Amino acid sequence: MKVKSLHRVQPHTKVRLSHFPSSDTGRYKAPQEADADLERHRQRLDSLQELLAASAQKAVLIVLQGMDTGGKDGTIRHIFTGVNPQGCDVTPFKVPTPLEARHDFLWRAHAAVPARGMIGIFNRSHYEDVLVVRVHKQISDKEAHRRMDEIVKWEAMLAANGVAILKFFLHISYTEQTRRLAERLADPDKHWKISESDFAERKFWPDYQRAYEDALSRTSRKNAPWYVIPADHKWYRNVAISEILVHTFEAMKMKYPKPKFDPKKIVLD
Ligand code: AMP
Ligand code: MG
Numbered sequence: 001m002k003v004k005s006l007h008r009v010q011p012h013t014k015v016r017l018s019h020f021p022s023s024d025t026g027r028y029k030a031p032q033e034a035d036a037d038l039e040r041h042r043q044r045l046d047s048l049q050e051l052l053a054a055s056a057q058k059a060v061l062i063v064l065q066g067m068d069t070g071g072k073d074g075t076i077r078h079i080f081t082g083v084n085p086q087g088c089d090v091t092p093f094k095v096p097t098p099l100e101a102r103h104d105f106l107w108r109a110h111a112a113v114p115a116r117g118m119i120g121i122f123n124r125s126h127y128e129d130v131l132v133v134r135v136h137k138q139i140s141d142k143e144a145h146r147r148m149d150e151i152v153k154w155e156a157m158l159a160a161n162g163v164a165i166l167k168f169f170l171h172i173s174y175t176e177q178t179r180r181l182a183e184r185l186a187d188p189d190k191h192w193k194i195s196e197s198d199f200a201e202r203k204f205w206p207d208y209q210r211a212y213e214d215a216l217s218r219t220s221r222k223n224a225p226w227y228v229i230p231a232d233h234k235w236y237r238n239v240a241i242s243e244i245l246v247h248t249f250e251a252m253k254m255k256y257p258k259p260k261f262d263p264k265k266i267v268l269d
Helices: 003-008 031-055 072-082 105-112 127-129 143-158 174-187 188-193 197-202 205-219 233-253
Strands: 059-066 089-094 119-123 163-171 226-230
Touching: 003 226, 003 233, 031 072, 031 233, 059 072, 059 233, 072 119, 072 163, 072 233, 127 143, 127 205, 143 163, 143 205, 163 205, 163 233, 174 188, 174 197, 205 226, 226 233
Parallel strands: 059 119, 059 163, 089 119, 163 226
Antiparallel strands: none
């Protein structure tokens, strides 16, 4: 089975994260087997990004969500190494600023949607507004569902306007998060990566898993699918996401634009 269909959440199906093994490595048995594929995908993405920019008809929006230490930053670094930085915008979503908080929750997300010809990467996203705030009971379940309906409509509108949307949930186990946090604690050069909130949020692990399950179940659509990526093994996470990206770009059937002049008639003197 193609990686794309293997990890995709079918629209209107109930997701149980416990049924998705976070340590799966698909068709690969060892990281070395995946190295060459990842390299091939990276090079292909570089060419496809150029085609996206040249044709300037469509945009690609990549949403990255996951628990702390899930690998959102690592995914961006590993997969987009080699892609022209001029063609990518990365937007981190933090606790809303006072100005953002005075607007509807999609306002800041909409402002960050990539323009045609661009790749936009959301490091966290508008989904925080149905996750962290729901877990901390700042909104009711009813409000969370209302927001999810709005998200589905908003993403459908973007898709109809030429934005290819891919959403990745980086699925790690609690044990793997423990291991990663311990590793960061033991390395003074990694302390900057941890904040006290990471330890506080960990206590809400089951609530987060439930909130994610609900969001994944309600907001995966053909034109804005969710992928649950087994992310305990960083190498598999990278190769799986890069493969899905390459397939999605290729399915967009983009073409270089025809020149507005006849190159044969140009004489360079
Ligand atoms: P980090 O991704 O480690 O830089 O942390 C960003 C923090 O901002 C995370 O704890 C998020 O949960 C939090 N955050 C992002 N968006 C929102 C939001 N809409 N409401 C509340 N907290 C948010
Ligand atoms: Mg963090």
